[in-house]
Amino acid sequence: MIAFIGSVFSPYYAWMRRRGDGRAERHCALNISLYGGTRRWAMTERGEASLHRDAHHIAIGPSSLSWRNGVLEIEIRERSFPIPHAIRGRIRVHPEAITGHRESLDPAGLHRWSPMAPRARVEVELDQPGLRWSGNGYLDSNDGDGPLEASFRRWDWCRVPLRDRTAILYDVEGRDGQKRELGLQVARDGSVSPLEAPTAVTLPRTRWRLPRFTRCDTGGTASVVQTLQDSPFYARSVLQTRLLGETAPAMHESLDLDRFKAPWTQAMLPFRIPRALR
Known part of the structure; x- marks a missing residue:
């Protein structure tokens, strides 16, 4: 689930920016992706x-996110697209610790990222479809002062929950061709320390032939367990990897912003991201 104010993947936002109107508040959305036996997608722009x-x-249309007594409570009232199934229910995110840590992803400091709660207990209670789930989760935030595609060519991100800490890896390639390897390890109390970037590993390409990369211990292996989301410019995957001496599952994403800004991709996006009339 992602809450957007200034939806970075919105074709409507991109069109308006080209016309000189870049007001983020005019392009908001709550993105919900359900995987497994009940696959649904919602990302209605408002x-x-x-x-x-x-x-x-924060309220975006009929859905909302609220902090109450240290818990992030999310009320979901959305409809999937293109097949209009209801997605209704609630999510509660119980952070183990809040880091307060922020990183600039580009040299100019235009884009910032905060791993707010690298480890959290998440409770999902959906009425439509009827789903109940609880387990380990993650909460972060991003903000920026310009389009992602203007600053970056691509990135790969990976989060690995370990026994006593969480490792997060970011490999970013800037629009100027410069690459940045960012690694963090976060203890259960929220303290953050650097993680020297381990060995680079090439993962299999997706069905859209999107390249994927990650990092793992020297001599270790990383493999794709399941590709959850596969689009021309973005993939979300579950990995099995070895990091800091532990074998663990990991969440991974690859983003190709050259593909995102291509005219053929922009022409396809309205079929996945409808815009509400009101």
Whole structure:
């Protein structure tokens, strides 16, 4: 689940920016992806009149996110697309610790990332479809002062929950061709320390032939267990990897922003991201 104010993958936002109107609040969305036996996707874009927010609460249309007593409570009232099935229910995110850590992803500092809660207990209770789940999860945030595709060519990101800490890897290639290897390890108390980038590993390409890369211990292996989301420019995958002496499952994403900004991709996006009339 991703809450967007200024939906970075919105074709409508890209069109308006080209016309000189880049107001982020006019392009908001709550993205919900369900995998497994019940696969549903929702990412309806809404305008500024549908956005309400303060320091502890964000409402985007009928859905909302609120901090209450240290717990992030998410109320979901969305419809999937293109087949209009309801997605209704709630998610509660119980952070183990809040890091307060922020990193700039580019040399100019235009794009920032915060691994707010690298480890959290997540409770999912959906009424439509009827799903109940609880387990380990993750919460982060991104903000920026320009389009992603203007600063980056691609990136690969990976989160690995280990016994007593969480490892996060970011490999970023800038629009200027410069590469940055960012590694963090976060203890259960939220303290953050650097993680020297391990050995690079090439993963199999997706069905859309999207390249994927990660990093693991020297002499170790990393493999794709399941590709959850496969699009022309973005893939989300479950890996099995070896890092810091432990074999563990990992969440991984690959993003190709050259493909994202290609005219053929932009022409396809409205079929996955509808825009609400009100």
